Amino acid sequence: MxxxxxxxxxxxxxxxxxxxxxxxxxxxxxxxxxxxxxxxxxxxxxxxxxxxxxxxxxxxxxxxxxxxxxxxxxxxxxxxxxxxxxxxxxxxxxxxxxxxxxxxxxxxxxxxxxxxxxxxxxxxxxxxxxxxxxxxxxxxxxxxxxxxxxxxxxxxxxxxxxxxxxxxxxxxxxxxxxxxxxxxxxxxxxxxxxxxxxxxxxxxxxxxxxxxxxxxxxxxxxxxxxxxxxxxxxxxxGRKIAGYYPEKAHSRKEEVLLHVENLRNGELTGVSFELHAGEILGIGGLSGQGQSELFEVLYGAKGAEGKIEIKGKECRLRSTASALKRGIALIPEDRGKQGLVLPMSVKENITLASLGKIRKGIFLSALKESQSVKKMIEKLQIKTDTPEVQVVTLSGGNQQKVVLAKQLLAEPDILLMYDITRGVDVGTKREMFNLMQEHCQEGKAILFFSTDTEELVHMCDSIYVMFEGRFKAHLQGDSMTEENIIRVSVGEAAV
Ligand SMILES: Nc1ncnc2c1ncn2[C@@H]1O[C@H](COP(=O)(O)OP(=O)(O)OP(=O)(O)O)[C@@H](O)[C@H]1O
Ligand SMILES: [Mg+2]
The missing domain is CATH 3.40.50.300 (P-loop containing nucleotide triphosphate hydrolases)
Known part of the structure; x- marks a missing residue:
C-alpha cells in the first residue's frame, strides 16, 4: 500500500x-x-x-x-x-x-x-x-x-x-x-x-x-x-495530434492597420512599430518588461505620450470603449478579473463583446446568438454541459477558451493577445493557433505576447523582444530563434 x-x-x-x-x-x-x-x-x-x-x-x-x-x-x-x-x-x-x-x-x-x-x-x-x-x-x-x-x-x-x-x-x-x-x-x-x-x-x-x-x-x-x-x-x-503548430497559412499584407510611434510613459521608452493586415506580430521578453503596459496603452486602459494611428488615422485611445470602437480588442492576462463575468453563463460571456453585431432591431436575435455560440463552443471544444451554465463552473483552461471565443466572435481588426495559452492543453492550443491564422487570413491582425518562446517562433511573422520598457531587438527571418529571444530577454545581443 x-x-x-x-x-x-x-x-x-x-x-x-x-x-x-x-x-x-x-x-x-x-x-x-x-x-x-x-x-x-x-x-x-x-x-x-x-x-x-x-x-x-x-x-x-x-x-x-x-x-x-x-x-x-x-x-x-x-x-x-x-x-x-x-x-x-x-x-x-x-x-x-x-x-x-x-x-x-x-x-x-x-x-x-x-x-x-x-x-x-x-x-x-x-x-x-x-x-x-x-x-x-x-x-x-x-x-x-x-x-x-x-x-x-x-x-x-x-x-x-x-x-x-x-x-x-x-x-x-x-x-x-x-x-x-x-x-x-x-x-x-x-x-x-x-x-x-x-x-x-x-x-x-x-x-x-x-x-x-x-x-x-x-x-x-x-x-x-x-x-x-x-x-x-x-x-x-485520447488521440494523436498532427504536430503542435499549424503550417503557416496567413500572409502579411501591405496595408498598415496600426502605426505606433515613440510611445512613452513611466514604463515604456520609445516604443515604435507597425502592424500590417494579415500579420501576427510577436512580442517577447521576460514578463514584466513593459509588455502588459504596452497592451494596456493600446487597449485604452493606460495613457502614454507618442503617436497611435489606426488605419492611417491618428487617434487618442482615452478609454477601452474608444479602443473597442476602433476595432481593437484585448485578451487579457487575468481571465478571472478582466476577461470574464464569472457569475454569467458561458453563452452570455461569449456574446458580451458582440451584442451590437447580433442585435437585430432592439431585440437580440436568439437564433443568431445561439448559432454563433454553438459554433465557437465546437471550434474551441469548450467543455461545458450546456451554454447556459455559469462560466465559473468551467475548468480553468475552458474558461480561457471562453475569453478567446468572446473576442473572436466580436471580429476586431486588431486583436491583442496576452499569453493566451496559459493553462490550456496541447490539443486546444493547436486549435487556438488555427483560429489565429483564420483571423489573419481575413485581413485582420494580431499582436501576440507569449512567455513561450517556441510558440512565438512558430506563429509569428516577426518578433520584437522587450527589455526594460523598450523594444530591444526586432527578430526576423533566420534570426527568429528561441535562443535569440532568450538572449535578448536577459539583456544580451542576438546572434
Ligand atoms: N462547481 C462546478 N460545477 C459544475 N461543474 C463543475 C464544477 N467544477 C468543475 N466542474 C466540471 O468538472 C469538469 C472537471 O473540471 P476540472 O476543473 O477538474 O478540470 P481540470 O482537469 O482541472 O482542467 P484544466 O486543465 O482546464 O484546469 C469540467 O467539465 C468542469 O466543467
Ligand atoms: Mg484545473
Whole structure:
C-alpha cells in the first residue's frame, strides 16, 4: 500500500462526471506529475483532497489512515497544502496579511501587523525570496509575484502533501527555477509533491512519476522515463495530434492597420512599430518588461505620450470603449478579473463583446446568438454541459477558451493577445493557433505576447523582444530563434 492513496473517487456536478472512479497514489518523497486535458478532472481531484468539494464516492488514505477532510481547515490540519489554479489572494491586504491570514481572524491590530511582517520576513529568508516586499499591498503586485505569494502562503505551515495546481503558469522563468529547486528540497525531506501543469517541458524536468487523467479517471500511471512527450499527449487527448503548430497559412499584407510611434510613459521608452493586415506580430521578453503596459496603452486602459494611428488615422485611445470602437480588442492576462463575468453563463460571456453585431432591431436575435455560440463552443471544444451554465463552473483552461471565443466572435481588426495559452492543453492550443491564422487570413491582425518562446517562433511573422520598457531587438527571418529571444530577454545581443 502506498503512503498516500485516493481510491475510486467519484464526483458529479449536475450531469457532469468530473471524476469517475479515479485513483491516485504516491509515496513519501515522490514528485508526481498530474496531467490531463482541460476539464479532465485534475482540479476537482485536488479540491476533493483539500476539503473544498466532497466526493460522492471513494476514500482517501494518508499513511494508512483514512482522512476526513470535512473542511479545508481540517484537511490542512491533516497535512494537505494546496496552491490553487485560480489565485485566491485578498488584494486589499498586504502580502504579510495574506500569508498568515485565516478566515476567522479579523483585521489585525498594529502590533499584530508588526509580528506578521517579522514572520513573513523569516519565511522569505527560509525560502530564499528577495524580490517581494511583505508590507506591500497585493493589489500593487504583478500577476507573476501574486503567484509566488500564493506558493509561499502554502509553505507557511507544516504539511505532508503539497499540491501545485498550475502554479507555474504565471511565474517568470527565474521563479520557476526557484520553485523547482524548492520542490527537490521538499522531496528530499520526504514530502509528497503533486505537480499539475500543461507545460510538458516542466513535467519532464521536475517529475519522477506521472499520472494521466482523461474524462475524470486515471488512464495511465508510469515512471517519467517510460513515456515520451508524444505518448503523454496521445494518452491525455485520447488521440494523436498532427504536430503542435499549424503550417503557416496567413500572409502579411501591405496595408498598415496600426502605426505606433515613440510611445512613452513611466514604463515604456520609445516604443515604435507597425502592424500590417494579415500579420501576427510577436512580442517577447521576460514578463514584466513593459509588455502588459504596452497592451494596456493600446487597449485604452493606460495613457502614454507618442503617436497611435489606426488605419492611417491618428487617434487618442482615452478609454477601452474608444479602443473597442476602433476595432481593437484585448485578451487579457487575468481571465478571472478582466476577461470574464464569472457569475454569467458561458453563452452570455461569449456574446458580451458582440451584442451590437447580433442585435437585430432592439431585440437580440436568439437564433443568431445561439448559432454563433454553438459554433465557437465546437471550434474551441469548450467543455461545458450546456451554454447556459455559469462560466465559473468551467475548468480553468475552458474558461480561457471562453475569453478567446468572446473576442473572436466580436471580429476586431486588431486583436491583442496576452499569453493566451496559459493553462490550456496541447490539443486546444493547436486549435487556438488555427483560429489565429483564420483571423489573419481575413485581413485582420494580431499582436501576440507569449512567455513561450517556441510558440512565438512558430506563429509569428516577426518578433520584437522587450527589455526594460523598450523594444530591444526586432527578430526576423533566420534570426527568429528561441535562443535569440532568450538572449535578448536577459539583456544580451542576438546572434
Ligand atoms: N462547481 C462546478 N460545477 C459544475 N461543474 C463543475 C464544477 N467544477 C468543475 N466542474 C466540471 O468538472 C469538469 C472537471 O473540471 P476540472 O476543473 O477538474 O478540470 P481540470 O482537469 O482541472 O482542467 P484544466 O486543465 O482546464 O484546469 C469540467 O467539465 C468542469 O466543467
Ligand atoms: Mg484545473
Amino acid at each position: 502506498a503512503d498516500f492513496e485516493m481510491r475510486q473517487i467519484s464526483k458529479k456536478f449536475g450531469n457532469v462526471h468530473a471524476l469517475e472512479k479515479a485513483n491516485f497514489s504516491a509515496n513519501k518523497g515522490d514528485i508526481m506529475g498530474l496531467l490531463g486535458e482541460n476539464g479532465a478532472g485534475k482540479s476537482t481531484l485536488v479540491k476533493v483532497l483539500c476539503g473544498v468539494e466532497k466526493e460522492d464516492e471513494g476514500e482517501v488514505l494518508l499513511f494508512g489512515k483514512k482522512m476526513l477532510r470535512r473542511t479545508p481547515k481540517e484537511a490542512m490540519a491533516e497535512g494537505v497544502r494546496v496552491v490553487h489554479q485560480e489565485l485566491s489572494l485578498v488584494s486589499n491586504a498586504t502580502v504579510s496579511e495574506n500569508l498568515f491570514m485565516t478566515e476567522e481572524e479579523k483585521p489585525y491590530r498594529r502590533k499584530t501587523i508588526k509580528e506578521l511582517n517579522k514572520k513573513a520576513e523569516a519565511l522569505f529568508k527560509k525560502f530564499g525570496v528577495e524580490d517581494i516586499d511583505c508590507t506591500q499591498y497585493v493589489r500593487e503586485l504583478p500577476l507573476a509575484k501574486c503567484q509566488k505569494v500564493e506558493i509561499l502562503k502554502a509553505l507557511a505551515f507544516e504539511f505532508d502533501i503539497l499540491v501545485l495546481d498550475e502554479a507555474t503558469s504565471a511565474l517568470t522563468e527565474k521563479d520557476v527555477e526557484w520553485l523547482f529547486e524548492l520542490i527537490r528540497k521538499l522531496s528530499k525531506e520526504g514530502k509528497i509533491i503533486i505537480f499539475i501543469s500543461h507545460r510538458l517541458q516542466e513535467i519532464n524536468s521536475i517529475c519522477e512519476q506521472i499520472t494521466i487523467f482523461r474524462n475524470g479517471t486515471s488512464v495511465c500511471e508510469a515512471k517519467k522515463d517510460e513515456l515520451d512527450t508524444d505518448q503523454m499527449v496521445t494518452l491525455m487527448l
